Amino acid sequence: MQVNIRYFALMREQAGRSEETVETTARTPADLYAELMDRYGFTLGPEQLKVAVNSEFADWSRKLAAGDAVVFLPPVAGG
C-alpha cells in the first residue's frame, strides 16, 4: 500500500526531502516510523514525536489506510 509522508523541520533535514510517497507494509504509524528510522537514521525516537494522519493528531497504533497522509511531528517550539 502507498502512503504519503510530509516532513518538517529537523525531520525534513534528516530525510533530505519535504514529502514523499512510499510503498509500505506498515500497518500503523509506529511500524512506518520504524521503517523510516532504518532508511534515514532519524535521531529522534518515537517517544519524542507526535503523529498526525490526514492533518489531525492520531494514535501511533491507528490502522493506516492506502493514501493516508502521515506526518511525524518533532518537539514543537512556537512563540
Add this chain to the structure above:
Amino acid sequence: MRFRFTHVPIDTADARRALLDLGAGGYATFEGWVRDHNEGREVTRLEYEAFEELAVAEGDRIVAEALERFPIKHALCIHRIGELGLGDMAVWVAVSSAHRGEAFDACRFIIDEVKHRVPIWKKEHYRNGDSGWVNCERCATAPRHVHTHA
C-alpha cells in the same frame, strides 16, 4: 479565524480591530520577540516553520478553549513564519474583555498553550555559524555524536 499565520510582519494596528467591542473595558496583548540569546548562545536570526493545516486547527481550538474558559469578548493569535531577524515580532496574542483580569489570564493561557501544542518549529542561527532546531537538537545530538565517532 481565531488563529492565523503570516509570512510578513504582523500588522497589530489592523489586527486589533477584530478585538473592538463596546462591552469591553480591557484589552491585553502579548508580543513574542526574537531575542539575541538563548541558553547561553548568541542568536543572530530565526526561522519558523509550521505544519499549517494542523497548526491552524489546533490554534483555533486553543483560542476557542480560552473563549469558553474565561469570560472574555474576543481573542486572536497571529504567528509569523519564515525568516525573522533580532527584534522582530514572532507571535501576537490579543484579548478583549469587560474587565482586565480575565484579559490578562486568557492572554497568558493562549500563549502558553500555543507554545506547547501547535506544530510550529524554530531554528536558531548562532553567532558562531552553528544552527539548531529548538527542543530537538539536544535529544538529537547524543545519538548523532555516537555515530560520528563510531
